[in-house]
Amino acid sequence: MSVPAPRQTSSYAVVALVAGILGWTLLPFLGSLAAIIFGHMGRAEIRRSNGQLDGDGLAVTGLVLGWLSVAMWVLMVVVFIVFFGGLAWIAALNS
Structure with a gap:
């Protein structure tokens, strides 16, 4: 009787x-x-x-963390542009 080899975790998923x-x-x-x-x-x-490989959950978690962080960066840039664009617009109205 042969023992099945344990499945390895994908290195890419861990990274x-x-x-x-x-x-x-x-x-x-x-x-x-x-x-x-x-x-x-x-x-x-x-x-x-x-x-033969495990680690789909690790890969999905990495994807979710990555996409959430990118979404936060994009949101921060948009808020920055809107805020300072609004300030410039108000300054232009007052001059």
Whole structure:
């Protein structure tokens, strides 16, 4: 009787999770982009492995953290532009 080999975790999925966490802490924008890229690569690798690799949850978590961080950055840029654009508009009206 042979014992089945334990499934390995996708390295890309682990990198996606770590990059997603870094995207919220030490490397705000670059970590988020890396999380998105490696998350997609990890999920593709897991799908192609025919059940030999684990880690889809890690990859999805990295993707979610990455996309949420990017969304927050985009929202902050829009708020910044609207706020200072509004100030410039008010200043133009008063002069």
